[in-house]
Amino acid sequence: MKSFVIGRIKSLKFALYGMFLLVKTEHSIITQSLLSLLLIAIGFYIDLSKLDWIIQLFCMAFILAIESLNTAVEKLCDFVHPDYHPKIGFIKDIAAGAVSFAVLISIVILSITYYSYL
Incomplete structure (x- = not known):
């Protein structure tokens, strides 16, 4: 256990x-x-509801x-194949x-959320 x-x-x-x-x-x-x-500062300014805070924080964490x-995929691609290669470019584009x-x-989602506060 330790x-x-x-x-x-x-x-x-x-x-x-x-x-x-x-x-x-x-x-x-x-x-x-x-x-x-x-967005956090704006959320405090307009006094977001508890549910709207949850939605906003989830969107931030998601992004x-x-x-x-995406960064990990790009770094791995650059490590495996430092020179330009069309397949590596394709992989990076998909990650982006x-x-x-x-x-x-x-x-x-945030537009829908903030619309009710405007």
Whole structure:
């Protein structure tokens, strides 16, 4: 049992370090984090309901998570094949497309959410 707990603590340490690396080095994560902070400030200003907070925070986490996975795919592709290759470009485009889906649906959800406050 003790080794299980220690293993989970180590895993958490790696995960938090990964989050730190993303926020420190990736411009897209930095930008989306700043936009999230802006939405949080707006949420406090307009006094979002509990459910609207949950929806907004989920959208933020959804975008940041998909963007993080996109970054991992891009880094792996660059490591495996540093030079341009059409198949690597295709893989990167698909990963970027996943981020676009997340952003677009989040924009729709947040537009619906904020519409009632305007």
